[in-house]
Amino acid sequence: MSMIRPGNPQDERVLILAPSHRDGPTLATVLARAGLITKICGDMQELCHDLSNGAGVAVIAEESLSDPREAACLPAFLERQPPWSEPPIVVAMAPRKGHGRGSQALVDHGNLVLLERPFSSATLVSSVRSALRARRRQYQIRDHLLEHERNEARLGAKEQELRQLNETLERRVRERTAELEEVNRQLVDEIRQRQEAEQSLRHAQKMEAIGQLTGGVAHDFNNLLMVVCGGVNLLERTNDTAQRARILSGMRDAAARGEALTRQLLAFSRRTALTPEPIDLPSLLEGMRILIAGALRGDIVIDIKMAPDLWPVLTDPTQLNLVILNLAVNARDAMPDGGTLTIAATNATLEGSNRFALAGEFVRLEVRDTGVGIPPEILDRVFEPFFTTKEIGKGTGLGLSQVYGFAKQSGGHAEICSREGDGTSVILYLPRGEAVAQDNAQTQLSRSEEKGVDGPHRILLVEDNDAVAALVQEMLEGLGFAPRRVANAREALAALENDQNFDLVFSDIVMPGGMNGIELARAIKRKTPEIPVILATGYSAALRHANGVDGLQILRKPYDMDTLNTALREAWGGRESSKSITVS
Template identity: 45%
Template sequence: MAIEQLKDAETEPGLAEGYGSEPLRILLLEDSDLDTELLGGVLDDLGHPYDLDRVMTQADFTRAAAARAHHLILADYVLPTFDGLSALAIARVQCPGTPFVFVSGTLGEDVAVEALKRGATDYVTKQRLDRLPRTIMRALSEARARAERERALQDLRELNETLEARVEARTRELAAANTELHRQIVERERVEEALRQAQRLEAVGQLTSGVAHDFNNLLTVISGNIEFLGRAVADERSKNRLAMMRGAADRGARLTAQLLAFSRRQRLEPTPVELNQTVASMRDLLQSSIGGAVRIEMTLQGDLWSALVDATQIELVILNLAINARDAMAVGGCLTIETANVTLTQPPARVEEPSPGAYVMVAVSDTGTGIPPDVLARVFEPFFTTKAVDKGSGLGLAQVYGFAKQSGGGVRIDTRVGEGTSVRVYLPRAEAGPRAEPVAPQAVDCAARRESDDRPVILVVDDDSAVREVTTTILSETGYAVREAGSGLAALQALELDPCVDLILLDFAMPGMNGAEVEGEIRRRWPHLAVMFATGYADTTVLMRGGEVGTDRIVQKPFRGGELERKVAAALADPPVQGLRLVASRAGRRD
């Protein structure tokens, strides 16, 4: 009756709560059939279904424990082949979470204490089997509590790991958001600064445009009346004064032209322009403008696109930039002019820079003092200058800026203080139109243009003006009619206008197109013209490699002992074709 009450009060609700209707699986290590039967009767009083797996040998017990299929282990202490402590050791290894209860009739107190120390859950003597249900209930309850604690700890560990991962992920998100916020702040500040600069330049542009317009009206009145007075005065002194007034009016007109250029209200006539030809043809002008202390180098891209610009204005832009570069190199240096095809993809960082697109770029670089940051922020403002009084108007870069923007391009300045500056002007690329059909060569009757006693005509092509002057003087004094060209492109343009020459004397080392390239173009377009080379190189194998020119058509610099006169006379005595009827190509400029 006591066991039944225990079952009703404690055992049944506890087992039902922990296992529901699932049978309680018990592993029994017992060699006695009688004791097994007695234990079965006690287990029946639990009031909960159970499955009892009985084993008697060490091998069977080990296999059953390794399966981990039982909720409880009941074990006798004294067995035929091994003892209960050995079984306990096996169970702690194979199924450490399964409660282990000794049920033995010979278990002394010392042995029981040792068993508990080694991991046994509890013990019951066979003389007091009435304690077994309570012991089983407590062992199962403790096992469930221990399993729940382990699950809770595992869940806590997993939560901590998840939390750490979430914290790391959130930290990365916050860092990325902070970086993006910083980028947006920087971009906003850049855009605001560009807007302020654009508004400032626009306001100044409107002001200068109005001033230039009114000033031009005044100059018109002044210039007109100077012309009227020039017709009326007769004395030399008055004429000189009028000439000075006329010169001042002209300077004023040039000043207003620069103001209109900055305000982007000048009159432009954009046409497809070959910048390589423009730059190469300006070499002599640039050298004379910047002086001999500055070396000029040109890096011209061979397949340069055509630029859609006003040809006259781009020459003024290049000249302005070259003069600024000269002023930045007080003790001389190197001026480099570069052309290139450029495709921009990034939005402009400053208001003067171009928008994304395809451009023809011309850059003027120097090895001068560079531009400090505070000055760089204002270089495009009209009348802003760091030069001494009367050394500059402060309109050079303003004019460059206005021209580039009005043309549809932009300007970029790269500079380092103490190292130099590079001003890059981006000009819109001319749309490629349909390729012109080649024009058939037209016959030019040079005999009809020449008198029988006309002197032979020699075209001297040399980029060095001093050398060219020496050469032309020698040939003129020898009795020849001499024409000049300062570059290969200039020579080709001169031949297009008048191909009636008897001999072309080409310098070999020239910027842009060297002498060999010019000679190849002449052979293609005017195959009947005679060509000679003048070179300062001792090795002439490059000129003779193609087999078209022999040593008799090459003269070394400096000229010695009448060699130039002798070889020119020999070349004229043995022209490529008898007679003066030449074929000249009128195909226009090269693609």
């Protein structure tokens, strides 16, 4: 389900351009029945004009692009869009292979959906709704950028006012000593204004963090949608009670993870007072795994190590989320060439004789990276407010000071250890809390079982997400194939080395472990060029990059069983084999 609520009706419109007098009203009727707002445009100029005034998606018949002058109008309009805007374009193509002459002008547009006619009403409505969700996210990013600019403007005005007051302060003290009481009152007002400015800056920092997460979170949402959409497709095709139970369980897990991710994102957009409560740290970190991964890059591996008998911690969960996310972002910036982010926690009993004079039972939480480290001459200053080594516009200098203040306010302590070239560790001591009731049904992730099924068509499935892997295995088995699942590219190469009887490799593109799906495909082509490779992704940047790799088939997540079966047939079409591909 969409986590982005509809906004302005003007921005929700579906613009339709079709030269045939019948096609336009037909498309509008189908979409209107699905509850969508439509408008039929008379020509390409009207379409571009309406897009500039606000619209969700444009549905264009390919015949509308047959005139070169008309076809050039839309790409020129798209080139003038601001950085946040990439209007979705759905092109209804004539039934043929490849791009038509008209749609070729839009092939470089990153938000293009091609529907080959004839297509069903459900396909059209699903494609348009998916495009609308993407457009709503763009409008949300636009709103965040505007809010960020307004915050900066307000902050700049306050800083300018402070500068003017400071310039006149000494003169007023010298010339009007008799008005000392009035000057003191002004100083109190200045302190209050500075505190308000700092609060606004912290709020802007939260919004910036959410903006950085958008691309990665979209990838994870597509994985969750893949489980739900594919599960619905499978439920329509099977009456097996056990299989339906497994599919429904995976769909429930995906919905729960999507709900948890949305709850985490909303927490960063609110101001909350520090409200300590007992927290089960392993459950919290497992729930944050998607959020942390979205803040990192694909070349950074997350390693969470929790002591088996770990105590609960007594602190504010929202602030703890923010602290862990800030430390993860700092670790990402310290590892420009990739590495490992380790989050470890153990129990610690302190007797008060330590250097920070703490006594009692604490949980020692360590966030460690393998990055460039911190020079010793500035190590003692990293917890100071507004101290930063990042470029202007890349950091505020409040992240680590917030970490230190959070630990102190929680009744614990924070320290940092680092050596140049050998990474950095930030260690928090948080007080022990009372026992927390665990809800295993919500905190444990669903795990797929590897199946060693022998069959005429063996497929090596490479997918790091357990829920997506379980769903795709069910889809492949439903199509009559025998999948074997591995979690990353290195395991896939090892499996191919030990077993030469795989008929095809089906891999995700974005994966941890230092090797993505594109690099895996190239390695397979070098060693065993006779094995076809199909790649899948829900991450738009990875999809654009993969489209430049020759000879590879790309599936966009989420996909259904028909799309998957078609891709398998096409992959085998260029390979000589005596085996026939059938759908059970």
